[in-house]
Amino acid sequence: MKSRFCSLIGVILRRLPIPRARIESILMAYGVPPASASGGSTSAIKQVKLDKECEIRIEVGNETPLRLRLLSGTAEIFGAELPPEFWLTFPPRHKFAVFTWYGATIEMDGETESDYTTNETPMVSYVNVHAILEGRRNRARASPPDSNSSQGPRVIVVGPKDSGKSTLSRMLLSWAAKQGWKPTFVDLDVGQGFITIPGSIAATPIELPIDPVEGVPLEMPLVYFYGHVTPSNNVDLYKVLVKELADILERQFAGNAESRAAGMVINTMGWIEGVGYELIQHAITTFNANVVLVLDQEKLFSMLKKDVLKNNPNVDVVKLQKSGGVVSRSNKFRQRTRSFRIREYFYGPGNDLSPHANIANFSDLSIYRIGGGLQAPHSALPIGAKSVADPLRLAPVNINRDLLHVVLAVSFAKEPEQIISSNVAGFIYVTDVDIHRKKITYLAPSTGDLPSKFLIMGTLTWLET
Numbered sequence: 053m054k055s056r057f058c059s060l061i062g063v064i065l066r067r068l069p070i071p072r073a074r075i076e077s078i079l080m081a082y083g084v085p086p087a088s089a090s091g092g093s094t095s096a097i098k099q100v101k102l103d104k105e106c107e108i109r110i111e112v113g114n115e116t117p118l119r120l121r122l123l124s125g126t127a128e129i130f131g132a133e134l135p136p137e138f139w140l141t142f143p144p145r146h147k148f149a150v151f152t153w154y155g156a157t158i159e160m161d162g163e164t165e166s167d168y169t170t171n172e173t174p175m176v177s178y179v180n181v182h183a184i185l186e187g188r189r190n191r192a193r194a195s196p197p198d199s200n201s202s203q204g205p206r207v208i209v210v211g212p213k214d215s216g217k218s219t220l221s222r223m224l225l226s227w228a229a230k231q232g233w234k235p236t237f238v239d240l241d242v243g244q245g246f247i248t249i250p251g252s253i254a255a256t257p258i259e260l261p262i263d264p265v266e267g268v269p270l271e272m273p274l275v276y277f278y279g280h281v282t283p284s285n286n287v288d289l290y291k292v293l294v295k296e297l298a299d300i301l302e303r304q305f306a307g308n309a310e311s312r313a314a315g316m317v318i319n320t321m322g323w324i325e326g327v328g329y330e331l332i333q334h335a336i337t338t339f340n341a342n343v344v345l346v347l348d349q350e351k352l353f354s355m356l357k358k359d360v361l362k363n364n365p366n367v368d369v370v371k372l373q374k375s376g377g378v379v380s381r382s383n384k385f386r387q388r389t390r391s392f393r394i395r396e397y398f399y400g401p402g403n404d405l406s407p408h409a410n411i412a413n414f415s416d417l418s419i420y421r422i423g424g425g426l427q428a429p430h431s432a433l434p435i436g437a438k439s440v441a442d443p444l445r446l447a448p449v450n451i452n453r454d455l456l457h458v459v460l461a462v463s464f465a466k467e468p469e470q471i472i473s474s475n476v477a478g479f480i481y482v483t484d485v486d487i488h489r490k491k492i493t494y495l496a497p498s499t500g501d502l503p504s505k506f507l508i509m510g511t512l513t514w515l516e517t
């Protein structure tokens with residue numbers, strides 16, 4: 053049963069590029085009649101000519117999706133080239149830029165919150181970084197497999213909130229994939245969840261440029277569930293999971309010269325002060341990063357340059373300009389995006405997946421929470437007393453109505469003691485708890501039994517609307 057669930061979850065996690073025929077059904081899912089059925093969208097179609105090294109920055113309107121296609125020339129969205137003459141559909145509130153190196157004309161159909169063109173972009177400096185990484189990958193591939201120099205670049209992208217870290221990460225990955233590499237994408241940002249749902253840290257090989265609409269294809273993600281959307285909830289647990297993920301990747305690299313040479317790109321969260329800064333340093337050393345790209349902030353750059361080079365003078369710490377196109381997102385917007393990401397996990401980006409409602413007996417499930425809850429500050433404890441809250445304590449959860457609307461991770465652990473060190477198979481969403489009949493109803497990506505009875509609960513909830 054385990055393998056069935058896992059293989060199904062693998063299929064469901066995988067987000068393949070949308071076939072042309074499905075674009076229309078995605079439009080319908082957003083409540084927009086397909087152009088062929090309505091004889092054309094109600095909104096104006098407009099053409100935009102882009103000169104070389106220019107981009108158009110677009111924020112899709114709040115209500116309806118936007119269709120866009122390349123009419124002539126060449127253009128890319130965050131490193132992924134646009135296919136000619138092919139309509140792409142971007143969901144409401146999506147923010148992105150279409151950039152061209154040599155000039156292009158695009159056509160847009162739908163409402164935008166804003167759209168404007170500019171020739172002021174940091175793209176040349178970004179592609180220069182890519183060229184240097186490319187040289188390092190080639191040198192790594194040419195080195196003897198068990199030598200130190202067979203390790204390709206391990207790039208970590210850091211910077212404050214909304215500085216364009218995820219965007220730069222995806223560009224570097226897409227450009228590398230376009231040249232035939234399979235770099236590993238590591239996402240340590242539990243707040244947004246670029247690879248899978250928020251509250252997780254994850255890694256996946258990138259074999260093709262990242263789809264501008266669908267995002268990262270999830271064929272073989274390695275996911276650890278932290279359970280909260282900010283590392284401050286349980287810093288020790290966050291660090292332990294980062295270490296687990298790094299150790300597994302280290303083992304994978306040891307046995308795979310190709311992915312070792314391709315290296316990795318690590319996306320981080322925007323918390324850069326105090327403990328957040330410590331966590332950035334922790335990630336740099338844990339993943340043995342050899343290139344640190346600092347976006348936007350002079351202070352962070354000079355601090356990291358001093359602290360990182362003190363420990364390892366071979367690391368390159370590079371400051372890069374933030375793109376003027378990066379959009380600042382409010383907390384409310386981030387919350388909404390998180391909800392959308394969870395919905396996408398179960399239903400697919402264009403409502404193209406069908407999750408299943410399953411029922412289990414209370415006795416079939418063992419739910420655990422990691423950490424002793426909020427730690428009391430020392431000042432709040434009697435003199436001489438120590439806080440007993442252990443951030444890595446595994447606490448069984450009593451099944452009751454508090455589980456309603458909670459997102460739980462399904463652990464690969466075989467014993468409770470393995471829960472912290474195990475990655476997860478996927479996620480379920482609790483839709484009903486029947487105390488009387490001792491039954492729990494949940495939404496899962498597939499039918500059948502769960503691959504394990506061990507479930508992890510954090511503070512991640514979702515209200516299905």
Ligand SMILES: Nc1ncnc2c1ncn2[C@@H]1O[C@H](COP(=O)(O)OP(=O)(O)OP(=O)(O)O)[C@@H](O)[C@H]1O
Binds near residue numbers: 110211217220378380
């Ligand atoms: N050149 C651009 N034009 C238009 N939108 C852009 C551009 N670059 C980035 N964006 C958008 O700006 C938003 C923020 O960018 P991004 O997610 O890369 O920032 P971040 O630093 O990773 O954010 P976080 O604070 O969550 O870590 C995203 O919606 C992204 O698509």
